[in-house]
Amino acid sequence: MxxxxxxxxxxxxxxxxxxxxxxxxxxxxxxxxxxxxxxxxxxxxxxxxxxxxxxxxxxRLGGSAEALGGAQRSLHLPDPVLRFCLTLSHLNRALFLACDNVLWAGKSGLLPGLALEKWSQRAFRYYLFALVVNLSRDAYEIRLLLERAEAARKRGKSPQKSPQKSPQPQAEGRIQHLRLQLQLQLQLLLQVLRENPPLLLDLLRNACDLVIPLEKLGLCRxxxxxxxxxxxxxxxxxxxxxxxxxxxxxx
Known part of the structure; x- marks a missing residue:
């Protein structure tokens, strides 16, 4: 409660x-x-x-100021990639919310002559770019965690053993090696996401949200x-x- x-x-x-x-x-x-x-x-x-x-x-009125405050705080992050992604995301969210506030004024009758469709498209463009940056940040976080998991596996923490070599055609051997590498990377990815629920939820949320501006802008039917x-x-x-x-x- x-x-x-x-x-x-x-x-x-x-x-x-x-x-x-x-x-x-x-x-x-x-x-x-x-x-x-x-x-x-x-x-x-x-x-x-x-x-x-x-x-x-x-x-959401006044949300632009909060987003600008988030952009200002993210400027002090030590990681340059996170600093760039989060600052850009907050700035685009601030612009999206500013357009959204103008739309509210138009739909509520405060700005009767407002071109609603024009401002709506503008708002969704900022929203789309913010989501793309958020997904890029998620991908960066996943890459860092995969590198750590791979390093831990190479130090002997992973129980998986390397496959035994057998006489077979060279092309078939390369395909089998590639298949094993893909399976291993997929296992590591699932392990990383399972062990990091905040990252998994953020990735799912941004991926679901991405459909909305793509549809509104006509980029994906x-x-x-x-x-x-x-x-x-x-x-x-x-x-x-x-x-x-x-x-x-x-x-």
Whole structure:
């Protein structure tokens, strides 16, 4: 109960709940559409989804300043790759949230003549670039952990033995060696992700979120059901990291 009280007191947590509800509406609407649901039910779901989206934009007002503060803090990281990725990610998130605030003003009637589609595309471009940088950071973290796991294996900590050599054609031997190397790398990757839940959750969340701007920008065509499922999944993963802060990837 105490964890839930702390969770509900955070504006970011409330925004994540609204986001989960919004994409649950998208997923439900796609399912109803395939099942031949009534137009009235689909219309009510779309209206609810629009209201939830507008409520999320209201909760994100002022988020640009927080993102800029994160960019300023990341400038002091000792690792140059992490420093570059996190600073760039925070800056793009700040620009995305600034565009999102302008969209809220347009949809709420404060800026009646605003070109909503233009600002929406601009916001999703910044969002997409932030996600690409986040995934690059995840890939960098994975590479570092794989190098450590490989070094530990070479020091004799891995129980796997090298295969016995046998007389066989040279081409077949190279293929078998390549297959064994790929299997070993896959095993190391699964081990690294299993032993680092924050990295795994961050990777899954960014990968799911990537579908949304790609669809909105027309770079990758997918169904509303896939968008709703990915958005709902990433929202649930974000809620888990808020409820359990040790699962949030640091720094």
């Amino acid at each position: 105490e964890a839930w009280v702390r969770f509900s007191a955070q504006s970011q947590a409330r925004e994540r709940l609204l986001r989960a509800a919004q994409y649950a509406c998208t997923l439900t609407g796609a399912a109803l559409s395939r099942a031949g649901g009534s137009s009235g039910s689909l219309s009510r779901l779309q209206q609810l989804e629009a209201h939830l989206s507008l409520g999320r934009k209201l909760l 997918s169904s509303p059901g896939i968008v709703g499922f990915c958005g709902l999944t990433s929202s649930v993963l974000s809620i888990i990291t808020i409820l359990h802060p040790w699962l949030k990837l640091k720094p």
